[in-house]
Amino acid sequence: MTASSSASPRPPGQAPAGRQDCLPGRYAPWVRILAMAAFIYVVAAYLNARVFHLLADADGQPPVWFSQASEYLVIAVFGVWRVIAERDAYTRRRLVFLVAAVMAFWWATPAYLRLPEPYIGALPGAPLLPQLHTPGTLTFFAALLLALLFGRRVICGWNCPCVGIRETVGFAFRDRTPRSGKAWRWRHLKWPFFSLYAGVAAMILIPGVPGVSTAYRVFLGLVALPYFASLLLSPFIGNRAYCRFLCPYGATFGLLNRIGFFQVRLDRERCADCGQxxxxxxxxxxxxxxxxxxxxxxxxxxCMGCGRCIASCPAKALSFRDARDVLRARTPRDAGLAR
Ligand code: SF4
Ligand code: SF4
Ligand code: SF4
Structure with a gap:
């Protein structure tokens, strides 16, 4: 048995490759129109809350249904659809967890449970825990550790608010994902964003750096613009374009994938070279x-650890590995000891 076949086959053997995996025109136009309407609604609500303030109460606060919370509303609605429609058991579990985590951890906790928020950094007034996407919070460092041990999938597959909408609403456009060699080269676009992010994070962590608030706002603007633009462009660039080409946080987690324990192994003896x-x-x-x-x-x-390649491989030639597999492999076994 090779190393890859002895690794924990997570996700366990699933249904063979099916129509849903390749998605050649799976969804009717009205589904895509609904999904597009949801994206437009989310972008309009974000602009209302942050820029235009067209709808606001006496305190200047936007109504919850037309604010940044609107994104969570559509994640919940389309999440139910995706969980019901999903045919692969592992992906269904992942979606249930993803939608529940986004709703409970990313939306309800900061909105309704005002916990003290530990903060590391020199930027006063910034949103803190559990705002993962704020450099310098404890959640961020906890996520880095988890990503090192178990791979980028702990965030990008199971618990990212930004991908919640792309895995639910955006799924209708998944078949538009560009997979050419040229598109593969575009992945390097995210490194300038990562450099900017690393620079701003360093400024935040060092007390007394001048211009930190301005730099932080510029950074957030540069993240928000492509983030929302990529939602509206999903019919042309697929649902994961932001993750693939631009996300500076994904780049950070990707570096931990590179130096950490996470792997996707392929058993060359089993592989049927089918390309699925x-x-x-x-x-x-x-x-x-x-x-x-x-x-x-x-x-x-x-690799954001979605597990689709593993679940779809008809030869079961692919498997994940992470820190647990390393630990198991190095743990002495009693069975087989010679007397
Ligand atoms: S790449 Fe970025 S947006 Fe995509 S899932 Fe990872 S952290 Fe979230
Ligand atoms: S690993 Fe090999 S057998 Fe499995 S889907 Fe990929 S090409 Fe096909
Ligand atoms: S390599 Fe497999 S697990 Fe990683 S992102 Fe691609 S399909 Fe998902």
Whole structure:
């Protein structure tokens, strides 16, 4: 038995590759129109809350249904649809967890449970825990540790508010994901964003740096603009374009994928060279080529750990590995000891 086949086969054997995995025109136009309407609603609500303030109460606060909370509303509604429609058991579990985590941890906790929020940094007044996407919070460092041990999937697959809408509403446009060699090269676009993010994070962590508030606002603007633009462009660039090409946080987690314990292994003896894994990967990773050459996905920094390639492989040649597998492999076994 090879190393890859002895790894924990998470997710466990699932249904063979199916129509849903490749999605050649799976959804009727009215579903896509509904999804597009939801995206437009979310973008309009964000602009109302942050820029135009067209709808606001006497205190200047936007109504909850036309504020930044609108994104969570559509995640809940479309999340129910996605969970019911999903045919793969592992992905269904992941979606249930993702939608529940987004609603409970990212929306309800900061909105209704005013907990003391530990904060590391020199920028007063910034949103704190559990705002993961704020450099310098304890949640962020906890996420870094988890990503090191178990891979980027702990956030990008299971618990990211930004991907909640892309995995639910955006799923109607998943078949538009560009998977050409040119699109694969576009992944490098995120590194300038990452550099900016790292620079601003360093400014925040060092007390007394001048211009930190301005730099922080510029950074947030540069993140928000492509974030919402990518929602509206989903019919042309697929649902995961922001994750693939721009997200500076995804780049951070990707670096931890690279130096940490997470792997996607390919058993070359089992692989039937069918290419199904390439067709289902929303990050456009050339899994078959890399896996057959090296026995694993080499560009592991790009893998957000959705598990679709593993669940879809008809030969069950793919598997995840993480810190648990390393620990198990190094734990002495009693069975088989010679007397
Ligand atoms: S790449 Fe960014 S937006 Fe996408 S799931 Fe990861 S952290 Fe969220
Ligand atoms: S790893 Fe599985 S899905 Fe990918 S090419 Fe091999 S047999 Fe096909
Ligand atoms: S390599 Fe597999 S687990 Fe990683 S993003 Fe692609 S389909 Fe998902």
């Amino acid at each position: 894994c390439d067709r289902v990967c929303d990050m456009g990773i050339p899994i078959r080529e890399q896996g057959r050459a090296a026995g694993k996905v080499v560009s592991i920094e790009e």
